[in-house]
Amino acid sequence: MDALLALGWQGWLSLGLVGLSFVLFLATRLAPDVITAGALTVLLVSGVLTPAEALAGFANPGMLTVAVLYMVVSGLKETGAVSWIGQSLLGRPKGEADARLRVMLPTAGLSAFLNNTAVVAIFIPAVSEWARRHRLALSQLLIPLSFASIVGGTCTLIGTSTNLVVNGLYSEQTQGAGFGLFELAWIGVPLVIATLLFILLGARWLLPTRIAAAERFEDVRRYTTEMMVSTDSPLAGKSIEAAGLRQLPGLFLAEIERDGQIMPAVSPQVLLAAGDRLVFAGILDSVVDLHRIRGLVPATKQVYKLGGPRQERCFVEAVLSNKCPLVGASVRQGQFRGTYNAVIIALSRNGERVRRKIGDIVLRAGDTLLLETRPDFVLQQRNSKDFLVVSQFGDEHPLRHERAPIALVIVVAMVAVVAVGLLSMLEAALLATGAMILTRCTPDRVARRAPDWQVLIVIATAFGIGAALEKTGAAALLADALIGLAGGLPWLALGLLFVAAAVLTALATNNVAAVLLFPVALDSARLMDVSPVPFLVTLMVGASASFATPIGYQTNLMVFNVGGYRVVDFLRIGIPLTLLIGLLTVALVPLIWPF
Template sequence: MADVLALGWQGIFTLGLVLVCFMLLARTRIAPDIVTSGVLTLLLVTGILTPTEALAGFSNPAMLTVAVLYVVVTGLTETGAVGWISQSLLGRPRGEISAQWRLMLPVAALSAFLNNTPVVAIFIPALIDWAKRNRLRLSKLLIPLSYASIAGGACTLIGTSTNLVVNGLYMERTGQAGLGLFELAWIGLPVVVTVVLFILLAGRWLLPTRASAAAAFEDVRRYTVEMLVEPNSALAGKSIEQAGLRQLPGLFLVEIDRQGSIIPAVSSQESLQANDRLVFAGVIDSVMDLQRIRGLVPATDQVFKLEGLRRDRCFVEVVLSNKCPLIGLTVRAGRFRARYNAVIIALSRNGERVHGKIGDIALLPGDTLLLESRPEFVLQQRDARDFLVVSQLGDEHPLSHERAPLAIAIVVAMVVAAGSGWLTMLEAALLAAGAMIISRCTQGRVARRAPDRQVLAVIATSFGIAAALEKTGAAALLASSLIGLAQGSPWLSLALVFTATALLTALATNNVAAVLAFPIALDTAAQMGVNPMAFMVVVMIAASASFATPIGYQTNLMVFSVGGYRFADFVRIGTPLTVLVGAVTVLLVPLIWPF
């Protein structure tokens, strides 16, 4: 207690703000950039930080490198290069174990050089089709997909934004050279091997089996959709059978709402009437077929309030993020159309039918929505935090496949230039981004929207919060506490740093956890008189070791709803994996970067 009081009000206030920051991130839906920006503002107006100190993160080379790499990735996604690579590498598996290693190895390799979020977003639809063709259970593949992308990001300096951020902090605070592009591979490759072997050996018992292969796909793609029989429609007077509404595969008519009177268990001989509201449940392909049947229109009148002609619009699938401001609100109360210039025409929630009219349904994280929108919606929302996945149905926006080899060549040149030391990572990324635009591998408007501004804001503001922890002595106090618990042992201190960082990243975001754990780890090394590089690497790995909860890492949340998983599924397989990765990291890091 005396040590805490010795910090003065500035240190106590800073510790209190950090505690509140983590509580808000873990227990509310407030966007992380809002939370960290608010904390940084309080540190600035109270005089704990000067304006220069508070805003230093916005000019940090690591943060700028992350922003530019988003543009580089668009060159690969817009040309279809990543999709082409994934399809050519998966092949035909002989069983689930064969499928898992065929999936995890290329995903880990790609995630070493690309942000893992677009890698997972691209692999999800390809994986669904691949598993369907080979009669594989999707629940045995999606968690391995997410975990492999996380592990692969630990292999290089650009594999995840966390590595760049911590490395940038290390060079800024110590004045020493940071890690090379491939130096993390000494610990990253053992982590990948650990994750892959653990999934292959223990996955058959720890990965959930929710249903048979056929039922799994039915659950993943089942939508609730309402259609209206138009006035003067040719369908009026026809039976359900004659209208062709019984022949659509994977689709069934749940009920008819006729002027407020519900007709359940609809007979195939039931005659349709004008203004009948038909409620269907079924797979996406048949839902799309409904949109093409003459005389049927989406039951919501919002469709007719969108700008432009219907023939100029497109259908888009999106998955709601837990940061979407409409979570908990009904579609009508949230004014979805007014906010996004798009209309929800169908909704899927873990393969179960959602009762009620679309406008009266309260939205939840992980809900998959089928939207009717203008083509611009995809570009506007692809990198927004409101949605985890934004996928246009159909090929309204064709990919420039002929430029895929060129996009791959640009990325290879970037890696070679940075890895050989010819250029810094920022310089190589800037040249690669420019080459992608000049060669038309990506368009200027796509490149401008590519950087995730909320992620960048979290990184930049977290730099200032970490500076406050160090300036007030709070980081030194926490470091002393860790040393006390470790009884002066560097190995045990390293284990405690890993544990603390892994717990923080399970509750908040990996970048916030890493940046706030950094000054504690640095001061721990300084007080013990040992090489701080080992502690920095442990912070990098621990911040990415988000296996135990679906909310700990964005890729986990992306596969959560698609796979029909439960929270406990991640806890059951992710907790022992986190412990195992932690043991490997703490054992090997001091041997690679000696104390």
């Protein structure tokens, strides 16, 4: 009771705002960044936090590292290296369960040695594109991606910042060397195996399925487009199926022209050859995806006559009006490029594909054109009488595949200097971003737009809310209450320590939980006259068991918006997984590191 009274109104306000935030996450459609920013604003205005304390999260190295990594990943996306990662590490799945395993195995393995935030940042675009090509529900893959990166980090001392924080505090207290680099693998590897099995066996009932918009509607606008297999294409000699040209949703290969001969009703086993002209029909998203595949180039040579590098161009949709002077002329005869400084790369008529080569199609009023052009085309033609509608297609534009090896070398170098301890993750990511821009792997305008500000705001404001829990004593009160229930039983104390760490991680962050509970773990071992090592290992695992909420760990936040998830999705699969990890940890840790 005295502890409750000592908490004061500041502590109760902090706890109340955390509880209210979770209610709003579950019961409303308010954006997560709006909710956490609102809670932090109340803490600041009420005087619980000073401006410096409230805004400290915006200068936190973890938050800044995530922001800069988005810019690094933009270099992989702009050069098409993301597709290479997807094809090389993920391969071709045989089904949803196989797809999840293909995502989780390399993620867990890499996260044992690399910062798991960097691993997830690189894998999100690769998995997104891979899922789209193989018609997989992205929501079935991104939670497994995040969870595999989290549990993979428990295998080594450098796998997660939580392990480093606890080990640093332990070394400082004991004046010793602390844990060995691979010592935690004794508990980490069994936890990885258990997590993979749990997700593989329970995903059918526990993971949500969000259907892409393009798959929900059959009545979609279909385009005709032509691509050519380039002379140096890695697709030459591969079958159509092996090249991934049968796996883009809402798209099919209508025919192949080779040496003047037309091959209709193409079999998936037909081998591609350099110089093949491929005629596709399908939805707009998949037509644009064709232009992102290395080894395929637009069949029209007009694209290469436009000024400036292709990476600085964009894709634009335009609908022809009856005032356009080119109506009634074929695409080849109309000299569209010379008139508008744009090239027609796909065409749709009344929502249906036109069964002719694009160059031979006679333009009509109402035709919808997909153009490759420069961004200023939209401004110049928006009010033109020649077009009814002119709009840029998102931020999509042709890629610079020739720079993909440079982008990959930059990322490998970034990872290497961090792995050997030469630079911090933030320092290496900043240098890698600069290298991506200087080598023209990503334009500076694209790099500036790369960070997901909703994710970053949630991360930064979550640090402030965690600071309020720590400052007011609310977090310590919760931890002490749980540990006090253990009495003098070490096994029970371990279990309650894990629960306290998992709860605090869900409410605040993993590092806040580790720092707050470290003295509690040491005191519990001292009072029971047992070794502190099993308590510290349990604390490391418990503080990393960030499965139940999206705000508990940065990787959960990173996949939250991309996967279209809700908080309840994490609760449904995260709570039972946390319980499983807790039971295994409490059962195995004392056997590996005796009391």
